[in-house]
Amino acid sequence: MNSYLDDLESRSIYILREAHAQVDPLGMLWSIGKDSNALLWMARKAFFGRVPFPVMQLDTGMELPDVYAFRDRIATEWGLDLHVEPCPPIETIDPKLPAASRAAARKTAGLKNLIARRGFRGILLGIRRDEQATRAKERVFSPRAADGTWDFRDQPAELWDQYKAEFPPGAHLRIHPLLHWREIDIWRYTKRENIPIVPLYFARDGLRYRSLGEKNITFPIRSTAATIDEIIAELETTTAPERAGRAMDHEAEDAFERLRSAGYM
Amino acid sequence: MAANIMRDPIRIAVVGHVDHGKSTLIGRLLHDTGNLPDGKLAELKETSRRRGMPLEWSFALDSFQAERDQAVTIGTTQILLRTATRNYVIIDAPGHKEFLKNMLTGAAQADAAILVVDAVEGVSEQSRRHAYLLQLIGIRHVLVAINKMDLAGYRQDRFQAVRDEIVRYLSGIGLAAHLVLPVAARDGDNLTMPATTMPWHSGPTLLAALDNFAASPMPIELPLRLPVQNVYRIDKRRIIVGRIESGALRVGDELLFSPGNQTAAVKTIETWPPNAGPAEAKSGESIGITLDKPIFVERGDLASHVTDPPMLTHNFRARLFWFGRTRLTVGACYRAKLGTWVRSITVHSIDRVIDTDLLNSHEAPFVATHEVAEVTLRSQSLLALDDHRANPALGRFVLIDDHDAVAAGIISMEGLADERRAAVGAGNRFGTEHLLTAELRARRNGHRGAVVWFTGLPGAGKSTLAMEAERRLFLRGYQVYVLDGDNIRRGLNYDLGFSPADRVENIRRIGEMAALFADAGLIVITAFISPYISDRENARRAAKSSFHEIYIKADLATCERRDPKGLYKRARAGDIADFTGVSAPYEEPVNPDLVVDTASQPVEEAVRAILDYIEQNIVFNSTAAAVT
Numbered sequence: 001m002n003s004y005l006d007d008l009e010s011r012s013i014y015i016l017r018e019a020h021a022q023v024d025p026l027g028m029l030w031s032i033g034k035d036s037n038a039l040l041w042m043a044r045k046a047f048f049g050r051v052p053f054p055v056m057q058l059d060t061g062m063e064l065p066d067v068y069a070f071r072d073r074i075a076t077e078w079g080l081d082l083h084v085e086p087c088p089p090i091e092t093i094d095p096k097l098p099a100a101s102r103a104a105a106r107k108t109a110g111l112k113n114l115i116a117r118r119g120f121r122g123i124l125l126g127i128r129r130d131e132q133a134t135r136a137k138e139r140v141f142s143p144r145a146a147d148g149t150w151d152f153r154d155q156p157a158e159l160w161d162q163y164k165a166e167f168p169p170g171a172h173l174r175i176h177p178l179l180h181w182r183e184i185d186i187w188r189y190t191k192r193e194n195i196p197i198v199p200l201y202f203a204r205d206g207l208r209y210r211s212l213g214e215k216n217i218t219f220p221i222r223s224t225a226a227t228i229d230e231i232i233a234e235l236e237t238t239t240a241p242e243r244a245g246r247a248m249d250h251e252a253e254d255a256f257e258r259l260r261s262a263g264y265m
Numbered sequence: 266m267a268a269n270i271m272r273d274p275i276r277i278a279v280v281g282h283v284d285h286g287k288s289t290l291i292g293r294l295l296h297d298t299g300n301l302p303d304g305k306l307a308e309l310k311e312t313s314r315r316r317g318m319p320l321e322w323s324f325a326l327d328s329f330q331a332e333r334d335q336a337v338t339i340g341t342t343q344i345l346l347r348t349a350t351r352n353y354v355i356i357d358a359p360g361h362k363e364f365l366k367n368m369l370t371g372a373a374q375a376d377a378a379i380l381v382v383d384a385v386e387g388v389s390e391q392s393r394r395h396a397y398l399l400q401l402i403g404i405r406h407v408l409v410a411i412n413k414m415d416l417a418g419y420r421q422d423r424f425q426a427v428r429d430e431i432v433r434y435l436s437g438i439g440l441a442a443h444l445v446l447p448v449a450a451r452d453g454d455n456l457t458m459p460a461t462t463m464p465w466h467s468g469p470t471l472l473a474a475l476d477n478f479a480a481s482p483m484p485i486e487l488p489l490r491l492p493v494q495n496v497y498r499i500d501k502r503r504i505i506v507g508r509i510e511s512g513a514l515r516v517g518d519e520l521l522f523s524p525g526n527q528t529a530a531v532k533t534i535e536t537w538p539p540n541a542g543p544a545e546a547k548s549g550e551s552i553g554i555t556l557d558k559p560i561f562v563e564r565g566d567l568a569s570h571v572t573d574p575p576m577l578t579h580n581f582r583a584r585l586f587w588f589g590r591t592r593l594t595v596g597a598c599y600r601a602k603l604g605t606w607v608r609s610i611t612v613h614s615i616d617r618v619i620d621t622d623l624l625n626s627h628e629a630p631f632v633a634t635h636e637v638a639e640v641t642l643r644s645q646s647l648l649a650l651d652d653h654r655a656n657p658a659l660g661r662f663v664l665i666d667d668h669d670a671v672a673a674g675i676i677s678m679e680g681l682a683d684e685r686r687a688a689v690g691a692g693n694r695f696g697t698e699h700l701l702t703a704e705l706r707a708r709r710n711g712h713r714g715a716v717v718w719f720t721g722l723p724g725a726g727k728s729t730l731a732m733e734a735e736r737r738l739f740l741r742g743y744q745v746y747v748l749d750g751d752n753i754r755r756g757l758n759y760d761l762g763f764s765p766a767d768r769v770e771n772i773r774r775i776g777e778m779a780a781l782f783a784d785a786g787l788i789v790i791t792a793f794i795s796p797y798i799s800d801r802e803n804a805r806r807a808a809k810s811s812f813h814e815i816y817i818k819a820d821l822a823t824c825e826r827r828d829p830k831g832l833y834k835r836a837r838a839g840d841i842a843d844f845t846g847v848s849a850p851y852e853e854p855v856n857p858d859l860v861v862d863t864a865s866q867p868v869e870e871a872v873r874a875i876l877d878y879i880e881q882n883i884v885f886n887s888t889a890a891a892v893t
Contacts, residue, residue, distance in 0.1 A: 009551075010508060017494045017506055048497065048499050049499075129342075133342075134328050134329065136326075152329060152339070155370075157370050157673075158670075159670060160373050162670070164668065164670060239302055240302065244303075257330060
C-alpha cells in the first residue's frame with residue numbers, strides 16, 4: 001500500500017466484492033459523473049476487467065449532450081452491460097413538490113420501476129458522505145423498504161466490515177462503496193488512474209460544472225480550472241459546497257432529506 | 266516506504282451521554298477550524314432562529330428534521346475536518362440509550378475517541394457504558410472533554426472532581442486517558458484556542474491534543490491473515506480474492522487454508538489492468554492471487570502462512586455487548602460472522618454478566634438488552650479464529666439473529682485447546698485407509714462423488730424433484746442414487762421411530778451413509794425434511810467439502826394445499842404429533858448452495874436448476890474439488 005488513495009481504493013474494492021458475493025441480483029447506477037465513473041473503474045479492478053453486473057443509467061432525457069456521447073463511447077470501450085432506463089414524465093410526479101425536487105424525483109420513480117421490473121436486491125451507488133449531510137449518515141449496506149423508502153431512524157448496526165446483506169423479501173439494498181471518499185480524493189484518483197471524464201467538469205468561458213446533473217436543475221460554477229490539476233488546486237482552497245449548483249438541495253431546509261427518504265439516491 | 270504506513274485520515278469518534286454536548290462540540294470545532302462550507306453558518310443561524318433557539322452548533326451534523334426538532338442525535342454521522350497538521354474524520358455517535366447500536370456502529374470505525382462529559386451533571390451511567398464499549402471494541406486512545414464549564418462557573422474544583430471520577434473509572438477498565446481537559450464547546454473555549462475563562466488550566470487545547478494522537482499503524486508485523494472473499498474463474502485462472510487483514514505475503518509463499526488444512530503456494534498476485542503484478546502484498550490491500558495447485562478453496566476460508574496459523578476450534582469464549590431486542594439465553598442458536606465466514610453457533614454457557622456501571626459481575630440465566638456478558642459459544646463446524654489480544658481483526662465477531670446483528674464481541678481462547686492437530690490427524694486417518702484415491706474414482710466415473718442434500722417442508726417436492734433429477738443424471742451417464750424415506754426406513758433405520766431422539770439418529774445415519782456413497786464416487790441425492798440446522802451441519806461434517814445443500818422451498822400454505830399423502834390434514838386433526846411445519850419447527854437453511862422455489866417455479870424449471878447446479882459444481886468442477 002503506497003498511498004492513502006490505495007487505502008481508499010482497497011476499501012471500495014472490498015465492498016464491491018462483498019456486494020457481489022452476497023447480493024443477487026445486483027446492479028449499478030451510473031450517472032456518468034466523476035464519482036460513478038471512478039466506482040465503475042474500481043469495479044473493473046475488483047473483477048479483473050469485466051464488470052459482472054448490469055450498469056444502469058436513469059435517463060430523464062435532460063442530460064447535457066456531452067454526457068450521452070461520453071456514455072455511449074465508454075459503454076462500448078469497456079464492454080459494459082449498459083441498460084438505459086427512461087424515467088417517467090414530469091406529469092406523473094407529485095405536483096406538490098417544489099419544482100427542482102419534482103424534476104429530481106423523476107429519477108426516484110425511474111429507479112423504483114427498474115428495481116420492480118428486474119427484481120434487483122442490491123443497487124450499487126457512487127454517493128459520498130462529504131457531499132451532503134443526510135448522506136453523511138448513511139450505512140455502506142443501506143436497506144430500503146419495499147416502496148423504496150429509507151428509515152434513517154432504524155438503520156442496521158454495521159460493525160467493522162460485517163454488512164447486513166439479508167432482509168425481508170421486497171426490500172432492497174443500496175450499497176455505497178464510495179462513502180469514505182472526499183471530492184478531492186476522487187479527482188486525485190481520476191488523475192492517477194487516468195480515468196476518462198466528461199469534459200463539462202473543465203472550465204470554459206469562466207464556468208464549469210462541479211457536480212453534474214440534468215441541465216434543467218444544475219448550474220455551472222465560476223471557475224477557471226480547465227485541467228484536473230487545476231480542479232484539485234481549486235478544491236484545496238475552496239469553501240463553497242460541492243452541491244451549490246444543485247437546485248433541488250436549496251428549495252427548503254429539508255428538501256434533500258425528503259427526496260432521499262422517499263428513495264432518491 | 267516505511268514499514269508502517271499510516272492511515273490518512275485519522276478517525277475520531279465522539280461519544281458520551283445524551284445532552285452532554287457531543288454534536289455541539291463537533292459543530293463548533295468545524296467552525297473554528299474553518300471547515301464549515303460557505304453559507305453553513307448563516308443556514309445554522311436561520312434554522313436555529315426558526316426553532317426559537319440560540320445558535321445551535323449541533324445542527325451542522327444533526328441534519329434530519331426529527332433530530333433538529335428534538336435536539337437529539339439519532340444516526341451516526343461522519344464528517345471531514347481538515348487542520349494545518351492533518352485530516353480527520355469525526356464520527357458523531359448518538360448518546361441516547363435507544364441508539365446504542367448506532368453509537369457502536371460509529372465507534373467501531375474509529376482509531377481514537379473523545380469522551381464528552383457534562384461538568385454540571387458529571388459522569389453518568391451512559392458515560393461509563395460508552396467508555397466500556399470503547400474498550401470492548403478495541404479502542405485504546407481516549408481523550409476526555411469535560412464540557413459545559415460555562416454552566417459550572419468555570420470552577421477548577423468542579424473540573425477536578427469530574428476528572429478524578431472518570432479517570433478512576435477508566436483505569437478500572439484498563440483504559441488510560443491521554444488527556445482530560447475542561448471545555449465550553451458552545452463558546453469554543455479550549456477547543457482550538459486556550460480559554461481566557463479558565464486560566465487555571467495550562468494543558469493543550471482539544472485540537473492540539475488531537476494533533477498529538479499517533480495514527481494506528483497497519484498491522485503488518487502480525488502473522489498473515491487473508492480471509493477468502495470469493496474465488497473467481499477468469500479465462501483459465503482461478504483467482505482467490507480477499508483483503509489482507511494482517512501481515513504480508515509474497516509470490517512463492519506456502520499458504521495454509523483453514524479450517525480445511527490444505528496448502529498451496531502463491532503463484533501470482535493478479536492485478537488489473539494486467540501488468541507484471543507485484544511480488545508482495547501487505548495488510549490493508551484487497552488482492553487476488555492464484556495458487557500452484559488446484560485445491561478446494563471457498564468464501565469463508567482463512568489463509569495464513571503454515572507457521573503462525575489461526576486457531577481451529579469448535580468452542581470459544583467471548584466478551585460481548587448484547588443489543589438484541591430479546592434476551593440471550595443458554596441453548597439459543599445464532600449465526601456468528603467473523604472475517605468472511607458465517608457459522609451457526611449455540612450459546613453453551615453464560616459465564617458472567619458485567620455491570621458496566623459498578624464494574625462488578627454476577628451469574629445470570631440470561632443477558633438482557635444492552636448488557637455486557639462473558640459467554641462460551643459452540644459451533645458444529647470447525648472455526649478458524651484468533652484470540653482478540655493476538656489479532657484484533659480475526660478475534661472479533663458479530664452475532665446475527667433472524668436478519669439483524671444482535672451482538673458484537675471479542676474472543677478469548679484462554680484455557681481452550683487449539684484443535685488443529687486433531688483436525689489434521691483425522692484427515693490423515695481417512696486418507697490412508699484406501700489405496701484408491703478419490704482422483705482415480707473420479708477419473709473412471711467422469712465426475713466426483715458428492716452428497717446433494719435436499720431439505721424442505723413436507724410436500725415441498727423433494728422426492729418428486731430427486732427422482733426426476735436422478736433419472737436425467739443417469740441418462741447423462743453419471744453414477745447417481747437417491748436416498749429417501751422408503752429405502753431407508755424399511756431397512757437400515759427400521760428400528761427408529763419418530764421421537765425427537767430417533768429423528769436425530771435417523772438423519773445422522775443418513776448423513777454418514779451418504780458420505781460413504783460420495784466417497785465411493787457416487788452422486789447421492791437425499792430427500793428428507795431434515796428440519797434442523799444442527800442435523801444438516803452434522804451431515805455436512807461427515808461429507809466435508811463434497812456436501813451441497815439444496816433448499817427445496819415452498820411456503821406452508823402451498824405445501825398444505827398439495828398434501829400429497831394427506832399428512833397435513835391428519836396433523837391438523839391432531840393425529841400426528843410433532844409434524845414439521847404444523848406442530849414442529851422447520852429451520853430454513855442459512856446459506857444453502859441452491860434454493861429452488863417450487864411454489865413459483867414449475868417442476869421442469871426446478872429440475873433444470875438442480876441439474877445445472879450439479880453439472881457446474883460437481884461434474885465440471887472436478888479438478889478444483891478438494892483433495893483429501
